Amino acid sequence: MTDTIDGLTAIIKRMESLTDRGKVSVMRSAIRTGLNAIGKQIRRDLDPKAKDAAKSVRSRFKAGRRKIIAKVGFGVGPRNKKRTDLTPRTAGRPGVGIGPNNVHWWISGTALRRNRYGSTGAMPAMQPGLARLAAVKAEVSMSSKMAKAAARQLEKEVAKLQRIK
Numbered sequence: 001m002t003d004t005i006d007g008l009t010a011i012i013k014r015m016e017s018l019t020d021r022g023k024v025s026v027m028r029s030a031i032r033t034g035l036n037a038i039g040k041q042i043r044r045d046l047d048p049k050a051k052d053a054a055k056s057v058r059s060r061f062k063a064g065r066r067k068i069i070a071k072v073g074f075g076v077g078p079r080n081k082k083r084t085d086l087t088p089r090t091a092g093r094p095g096v097g098i099g100p101n102n103v104h105w106w107i108s109g110t111a112l113r114r115n116r117y118g119s120t121g122a123m124p125a126m127q128p129g130l131a132r133l134a135a136v137k138a139e140v141s142m143s144s145k146m147a148k149a150a151a152r153q154l155e156k157e158v159a160k161l162q163r164i165k
Contacts, residue, residue: 022157028063029153030146035059035072037145041138042073042131047106049098050126056100073131074103 036059043054058077062069098106109125 022160024063025157026150026153028061030150031068031070032059032061033149034142034146035061035070037138037142038072038131038135041134045127045130045134045137047127050103050106053098053100053103053106056103074100074107 039057039059042057046054046057053074056074057072059072060069060077061071105123106126107130108128110123112122113120
């Protein structure tokens with residue numbers, strides 16, 4: 001049994017006629033969609049005690065001539081501005097809680113820390129490997145979303161070529 005796709009040869013011909021820039025554009029669209037899917041899964045998997053820090057899940061994508069760098073996670077991407085919505089410290093409670101600027105302590109934990117006054121203690125890892133586990137969970141839906149995004153971008157690139165010709 002065989003399936004045929006009408007116009008497949010025309011699509012292949014158009015894809016071959018795309019410039020390198022057009023091909024990179026299709027690839028970028030697919031990768032960014034995958035990064036977004038992983039980021040959403042990270043936010044869903046984050047412990048409710050640290051939900052305020054979900055705002056700091058960002059992604060970064062950089063494509064050069066020879067390599068692609070794509071990252072998603074906490075502390076990736078542009079830095080957050082100083083937070084003004086934090087509750088003020090109260091007597092006997094020296095910290096301000098887990099927020100976007102220190103969520104990495106919650107995820108990975110810390111070693112024994114010291115300052116000039118003495119030990120400030122250590123924090124055990126509360127959710128080690130969160131990003132890796134979220135990537136595995138998101139993999140099923142991510143591949144279909146990436147394919148759709150690439151197809152959408154390919155249609156845009158083909159439409160540009162048709163306008164030019």
